[in-house]
Amino acid sequence: QVSLVESGGGLVQPGGSLRLNCAFFGRTISSYSIGWFRQAPGMQREYIASISTSGDDTWYADSVKGRFTASKVNAKNTAYLQLNRLKFEDTAVYSCAAAFGGSHLIPSSRYDYWGQGTQVTVSS
Numbered sequence: 001q002v003s004l005v006e007s008g009g010g011l012v013q014p015g016g017s018l019r020l021n022c023a024f025f026g027r028t029i030s031s032y033s034i035g036w037f038r039q040a041p042g043m044q045r046e047y048i049a050s051i052s053t054s055g056d057d058t059w060y061a062d063s064v065k066g067r068f069t070a071s072k073v074n075a076k077n078t079a080y081l082q083l084n085r086l087k088f089e090d091t092a093v094y095s096c097a098a099a100f101g102g103s104h105l106i107p108s109s110r111y112d113y114w115g116q117g118t119q120v121t122v123s124s
Helices: none
Strands: 002-006 010-012 018-025 032-039 044-049 058-060 068-073 079-083 094-099 118-122
Touching: 002 068, 002 094, 018 044, 018 094, 032 068, 044 068, 058 068, 079 094
Parallel strands: 010 118
Antiparallel strands: 002 018, 018 079, 032 044, 032 094, 044 058, 068 079, 094 118
């Protein structure tokens, strides 16, 4: 059974930080690039970050660049998304996805497996 399980979401004040975890089960994460997505209520899903199979290369959407950081620890079969300087508009369900052999520059349609998501709420 292949699955991605996100955790680490929660309620945080503006300017605060969270670290999201994406645990990969049933496959070896070192062979997969990982993408991060978010979807706010009533909005389309937004592709916000990705990291290559090796973890050496990353890409970020302009909306999160300089505030969010994607990483992987292949030995733990887990990817991470560090969220810093959070804003009200970052409130959304955050999901990770995995693409076999993908680079950090692939379209969202290229992803093979998807997690269920974790809620991030930024509120004062």
